[in-house]
């Protein structure tokens with residue numbers, strides 16, 4: 001990580017040209033920079049002022065609004081300033097060059113402003129992730145998930161669990177401190193067991209969420225599976241409204257998994273076209289079929305596609321999957337409960353399938369178990385924490401010493417602390433902040 005004592009600057013708005021560009025500055029030299037770059041001198045705190053911006057040789061950069069926000073009540077917790085300029089690349093370059101003329105002042109790295117906000121205690125790690133998610137959000141569901149995370153609701157949940165674990169620890173300390181007193185174990189064991197058991201239940205409930213939060217954030221996964229030439233690639237292309245996959249009358253055309261990202265039912269959806277399932281002709285096709293099965297297995301929803309003029313058999317389909325008969329233009333297929341009949345050639349019946357997909361996906365997304373786990377990092381921490389809670393309960397059940405039980409409870413609590421970044425593992429911080437955009 002670059003020197004945290006530097007003053008940093010970056011374009012905080014979108015790429016030029018744009019109507020307005022916002023250049024953000026943060027760090028110890030902000031006052032000095034504003035006093036010089038704002039032609040009228042350092043403005044009063046948190047008041048936007050209109051005027052001319054000039055470089056060190058007093059050449060005009062542009063004119064516009066500027067605002068100075070002293071720390072610690074700023075986004076980063078440091079002195080910060082924002083310059084509202086005309087959004088042309090020459091203007092922006094001149095402004096950034098002029099600012100970087102000052103000593104110990106440089107362009108910010110991706111996420112460095114938010115990293116400073118984190119280092120200065122303005123946000124915790126989970127809230128910082130929420131900020132990144134809000135910026136990346138493309139759907140309303142992603143946006144509300146991100147807002148929930150950045151306003152601290154998710155952090156509060158993790159903090160509540162951590163407090164419970166600390167409560168259990170305190171109860172255990174009592175029995176460690178008074179090991180000889182006759183009733184001590186009995187008095188303390190049962191409350192500890194109760195507390196740990198309720199945490200265990202809460203964790204299990206939170207983890208049994210069908211990964212809704214992650215699916216809303218990363219997208220739901222749908223796989224199209226079926227025999228060769230059923231029209232899987234043709235269906236993918238129809239849904240994507242472009243020629244994403246190769247279509248041909250040769251069975252075994254698709255080998256690799258071909259994926260497209262779409263917005264359906266207000267959600268991000270990844271639709272995967274896969275190799276036709278049959279006895280493989282060669283090693284490459286066999287690998288394609290293995291990947292097809294793997295993808296189908298991992299998917300949130302499977303579309304089983306069959307051709308009307310072939311043997312239609314849905315015995316492989318599971319409950320909740322979609323059964324679809326294609327090529328209705330070639331051979332009529334009798335209406336059947338729970339079977340979609342369509343033709344990717346004529347487009348007949350496609351709208352029904354699309355709205356069924358939309359309904360299923362939005363129903364999955366609207367499963368309300370708030371606040372939701374939104375990423376693998378959180379899930380892994382909770383799983384590890386749960387592991388230690390269960391270990392502690394197991395030890396208690398077998399009459400294990402309070403000291404040993406406490407060690408597991410401590411490890412469980414530690415997981416939750418690292419989750420919100422209270423105890424920061426440098427690689428975790430690096431991974432989280434490097435995914436941010438520059439200027440944030």
Ligand SMILES: Nc1nc2c(ncn2[C@@H]2O[C@H](COP(=O)(O)OP(=O)(O)OP(=O)(O)O)[C@@H](O)[C@H]2O)c(=O)[nH]1
Nearest residue numbers: 228229230231232233234248252253254276344345
């Ligand atoms: N008549 C008719 N032909 C179709 C329809 N859908 C697909 N086809 C044709 O069926 C053949 C196979 O289509 P694909 O989309 O390549 O089938 P696939 O399931 O992806 O095949 P593999 O990748 O080989 O497993 C092509 O010649 C398509 O033009 C349809 O609704 N009606």
Ligand SMILES: [K+]
Nearest residue numbers: 229248250253
């Ligand atoms: K084919």
Ligand SMILES: [Mg+2]
Nearest residue numbers: 232233253254
């Ligand atoms: Mg194909």
